[in-house]
Amino acid sequence: MNDPLKALLDAGVLNISKFPENSRYHGVSITTLAQSNQEPIAYLKRRLVPSPERFAVIQEHTVVEGDRVDNLAAQYLGDPELYWRLCDANGVMRPDELTEITGDRVAITLPEGVPGESDG
Known part of the structure; x- marks a missing residue:
């Protein structure tokens, strides 16, 4: 079954943050690392510190x-x-x-x- 909302979320088109707006990590994407024969590991993408x-x-x-x-x-x-x-x-x-x-x-x-x- 095709889920259009899941497809948008997976593509990163919709930004839903698990961090509050006052967090330095608000808006930083969470992604997963797939591993063979193991549970995937969720992690934050890199936050680049602005100049x-x-x-x-x-x-x-x-x-x-x-x-x-x-x-x-x-x-x-x-x-x-x-x-x-x-x-x-x-x-x-x-x-x-x-x-x-x-x-x-x-x-x-x-x-x-x-x-x-x-x-x-």
């Missing part, structure tokens, strides 16, 4: 003693679980890198690909 140039800076935060990346995400982005957006926009892999040096500046940006005022 910081893809983000429009709207303001900067100067790090002070005691700052935490989750608190900065809550303050500037409205959700502490969006800390990964600050990491992506500032080109860091470890979240603690953003706040470990007092006086460093953290770029607060629009989401990836959303143009800012100076982007035309």
Whole structure:
């Protein structure tokens, strides 16, 4: 029996994510690895970290003693679980890198690909 919905899902035309919208993995496809004589293994396709140039800076935060990346995400982005957006926009892999040096500046940006005022 041909199932058109399953065909669309299998082809990746419809994007249904098992991750919430505030997750860095929202929209990342889940696929399976078929193995002979074994159960298939489900895995996430690779999430490519965007280049910081893809983000429009709207303001900067100067790090002070005691700052935490989750608190900065809550303050500037409205959700502490969006800390990964600050990491992506500032080109860091470890979240603690953003706040470990007092006086460093953290770029607060629009989401990836959303143009800012100076982007035309």
